Each structure stands twice: as structure tokens, then as C-alpha cells.
Amino acid sequence: MDGWRQQGMTLIEVLVAMAVLGLGLFAAAGLQLRALQATESAQRSTQDAYLAQAVSEQARADGALRFESAGQ
Template sequence: MHAVQRGMTLLEVLLAVVVVAVGLFAAASLQLQALQTVEGARRDGQGAMAAHSEQERRRQ
């Protein structure tokens, strides 16, 4: 007769930890990329506002 297995094996636990760790690293990488993109957009917006202000100042 086969013994009934209860709980999870060490290999299953390690695999689950690896999967979760990979997911967390991917999420952290996406967060870092999003922050860099936002910073670039902020700089572009500031440059556009400065150019617009300069253009308005020259019109007057």
C-alpha cells in the first residue's frame, strides 16, 4: 500500500520561493523603470514650459 503524503516537500517549497522571488525582482525592476520614465517626462515638461515662457517673453 502507498503511504499518504502530507504537507509539501522541501523541493516544492524551494521552487515556490524561487517563483515568488523572481516575481518580486520583476516587479521591482518595473517600478524602477517607471520611476525613471516619470523623471524623464518631468524634465521634458520643465523644458517645454521654459521654452514656452521664453517664447512668450519674446512676443511682448
């Protein structure tokens, strides 16, 4: 057995490599989910801002908001 050399990988090495790869893929999927949630939240905030601006502009155009100083 002195001249015997290991060639290839053992089953334990393969299982450990698969576990590490699986954890990496699981973490990447979690990050992707968080990115999608953040994108959706940002989109809702942007739509809210556009809606608030539109309502404000409409009220201003209708004369409901007056930006005149008290002295005039």
C-alpha cells in the same frame, strides 16, 4: 507503505515556490524602477516645454519676435 499518503509540501516544492516568488518580486521591482525613470523623464520634458514657452512669450512680449507679414 501502501497506505502512506503525503501530507504537506516537500522541501524542493517549497524552494521552487520561493524561487518563483523571488523572480516575480525581482521583476516587479525592475518594472517599478523603469516606471520611476519614465516619470522623471516626462517631468523633465514638461519642464523644458514650459521653460521654452515662457522664453518665447517673454521674447514676444519684448518685441524681439515679430509675427508680421512682409506686405504690411
